Amino acid sequence: MTALTRRKLALSALATLFLTAACGNGVGNNNAQKIDGRVDATLGFLFQQFPESRTVAAKSVATLVMPVITEAGLGLGGSYGRGALRIDGVTVDYYSAASANVGLQIGAQQYAHVLFFMTEEALERFRRQDGWAAGAGIEYAFAHEGANVNVDTNAGLSPIVAYVFAQAGARIGATLEGVKYTRIIP
Template sequence: MTAFSRRRFIVAASAPFAVAACGNGVGSTGGGRIDARVDEATNFMYDTLPETQTLASKSAGVLMMPLITEAGFGIGGGFGRGALRIDNVTVDYYSSTNASIGLQIGAQQYAHALFFMTPASLNSFRSSPGWVAGADLEYAVSSNSGALTTDTTSLLTPVVAVVFGQAGLIAGATVEGQKYNRIIP
């Protein structure tokens, strides 16, 4: 591999990560800007998915990630920043990152909220040095009518994820594999 082709490969491989960081508060004015975005995303979620108010009222805490940007061309990545709120008060700020390799092309943006339904799940999240969303998450899936399932099973699950506000060229969005780290904005 020549130096020119290596350079071209490195630029092409790193481009999705540069695009993923755009518009996500990197270099922002800090916590105030993140809180404003979290407020907007929360209001949008409550307006479009009113059942999420039930989840919020019964949860020990809510991590709102108001804007996740993902991009990929074979190699992909995503980034976003948000806030953990307990009793509707911000207690910590978090970043979310993910990386993927495989058949993919395009970009998308979306928001998501993690509802910690038990104090134990919230404590586990807050005490971990880097929490990774796994396959054990319960998704409150939106039906065609725009309603979420907030049945007893969802309310007893330790962590419930709600993905909303999708826009872009990659079909589907999931929080599985997202890594969350506490940050100081």
């Protein structure tokens, strides 16, 4: 095996940045109207494809919608996307979601995710921290047998419920572990 040199590391990082930028997820797009339009479309798709998500949404105190997350990796990997936090259906803040990782990986994918904050405490913790990172305390809604998404009937007891959906690309799986959310001004 060859040692990882600075040149290889730099080339890998540049390739990852190129792949991420090439996927067109709105990086560099500072238009709040476009983000809001994508958020509306994403929620419409979620509610149409997974009708039980409406019940979770009705019980939630706020919703963070990330319409397009682009994830790419070639040795070094990363992801990025932009979205909006809505309370009572009204956008109150805009956020970016980013992550980075190192490991044996190659490929790219895009996906959407929606975080439903089920308690005021979870929402306040999220809004209070600059650079909140997803981790424990999130209950995931996973697709089973095609289009069915199952959420535990006790979803109201989890502080945050996450839907990860609309995956497309040449990477397998998507997780929110280690994704860092940062408030932005579009």
